Amino acid sequence: VTVPAKRMRLCLVGSDGLVLRGDRRSPDGQEPRGEVVLLHGAGQTHHSWSKTSERLAACGWAVTAYDARGHGDSDWHPEGNYSMAALAEDLAAVIGSLAQRPVLVGASMGGVTALTALQHQPDAALGVALVDVVIELDPNGVERILSFMSAHAGGFDSLEEVAVAIESYRPTRARERRLEGLRKNVREREDGRYYWHWDPRIVTGPSSRANERRSLITDQITIPTLIIRGRESDVVSPEGVDDMLRRIPHATSVDVSGTGHMIAGDDNDRFARVLTDFLDRLAPESRTATDGHPQKVGTHMPVTMTAAEAVGTLGPLDHVLLPPGCSEAVAIQRELVAQRDRLAGMSIASGLLLGDYEFLEDAKYRYSTWHVMGPVRDRIASGDVSFFPIRASSVVSLFTDGHLPLDVVVVHVSSPDRHGFCSFGVSASYPMTVARVAPKVIALVNAKMPRVFGSARMHVSEFDILVEVDEPLIEYRGTAIDDISATIGTRLCRSVSAAFRRRCSSPSRRPAVVASRCGGWGLTASSHSSNRACSGPVHGQRS
């Protein structure tokens, strides 16, 4: 639920009497859900959080973001004391000015600041999110930051030169076109030249700060801790995250795909999604149910779109999981075909599909599967499609254990019931379990999907995008049961019941016959009656 937010300039006094400047956003006209303090990285300012703080305030949080000492609009320390201890004392002073314990969100140096403050006062915060920072950083990535920060000590002639310098550090991002926006990063001095906004002495003291970081003691940290890593980060490696998870065993970690060290700047949508999930768990918004309408919970209010618009939210870097079998998301796949030029390079995964796999034509998409149907056989043989020789029970862990990257899960569900729950109908296998851990869920809500008993259902508030359709499900057209299959079925049933009579001491226990699909032969238990199920549980169709 989006709430109107108000913004005010902030002026705080840090530990040595230094003035720290920044801003504070909070929901207008209502009590905030809680406090959040955003801590930027070395060489950044509180402006690096502007989109994030706008979003969090719109979700009902009071958000404080300030420039660290020696950065942006905050004072420079007269003796150049930029130790982690000093930065942490500033943070403690800021926390002390808040009405309640905040959640700390620290990027890079800001994350180390938060950990340093928590070392002295473990209960100073409700939770902490470390944004692309751990204790054991990759020295090469750190060196890149420091050399970027120490270059151009003599200043720049123009804002254009500033833009070029920033681009050289982040070559994958387009050069800043709005040069005026760069004024936040530099100071124009009396000589007419532009200088970085930070105190150059910050760069000269980093080795002692690194020592402070490595000697951090995290044993006392018991508050919820989230490590958010940019998947392309050159500063935090997966090993660095593992080390951190050993130090703080209750911590959890998330990789954000398509982002480097500057996660919030590289993809603020994904970053905000991960962060708001974390915040929601710390302070769930009160749920308000309105009669006859789905519950809308926190930041998870789904947006209703057309299939074209929903697919329009995807990008070429995304990894998308599609639902299988009779829950094939026909309307979404139609749009994947229509938008394949724009989305070229995007990765798709799914179980078996009953349609014609039209999205594979022109080889625009990368496709992975663990089940093979006619149209993909040639492509697996040629290596164009990745085949995973795994059991059905391993499909979910392919995504939940991070073996395959995952950005979006498409689910195909029934219309919501009066409580807002959508049934997965004929397909409970993997889509729901994976959707529960996915950064983004697109729900194809189909009036034709039957509502079925069992636990396979999700609430609309767990979806991000709803695409409402009323379209027939794709059907599985098996061939009729031939004489051979009928004979096999009869023999099998006779044998099973004979074995049952021989072995079973308790006549009330009936044998369970389970048929599964494999080998290109469909073994389909009859759905009509138990008698039929026993007279012919096995009929085969070449698929």
Place this chain on the structure above:
Amino acid sequence: MSAELMGSVALFEFVADNPLVVMEPFDFILDPARMADMGQMIAVNSAVQIDLSGQVNAESVNGRQISGVGGSFDFVRGALDSPGGRVVVALPSEAGRGRFSRIVAQLDPGAPVSIPRHHVQTVVTEHGIAHLEGLSLRGRAEALIAIASPDFREELAASLPYLEDKARVTSRAEACP
């Protein structure tokens, strides 16, 4: 109870709001401990081909992947652990309109073993049922040849040197249930 249902509109209408049908995710349906608890768990899987020792290829034809292993092995595992349970492989004896036997001396080159021979307990074709438990390699081959298509029995028997006693193989086929 199932994780995935495939069929026609008649099936979709049958399962809608039907308390006889329960749909659960893979982690529930394929949990071997749950299957073992049920008891009498009989897992029926089909196959592309099965060799004379009982190795099952359910995924490939001529080395070409035509399917995945799917949930088949998960059910095999559950059935093995289930008291009174049984691992059944059911397949027609022939393929390609009678041109090929699905019971073969050796699997296709490059064919994966989808179910290992020590997990296969019962094999069913339109010609009969072979119970492989307690049988030696020779016994397995004889039992499987007995349920192969009569057109291929001789060829199969000739493929293994220790199956020279053709009369014995044939008499066994006649005695088949």
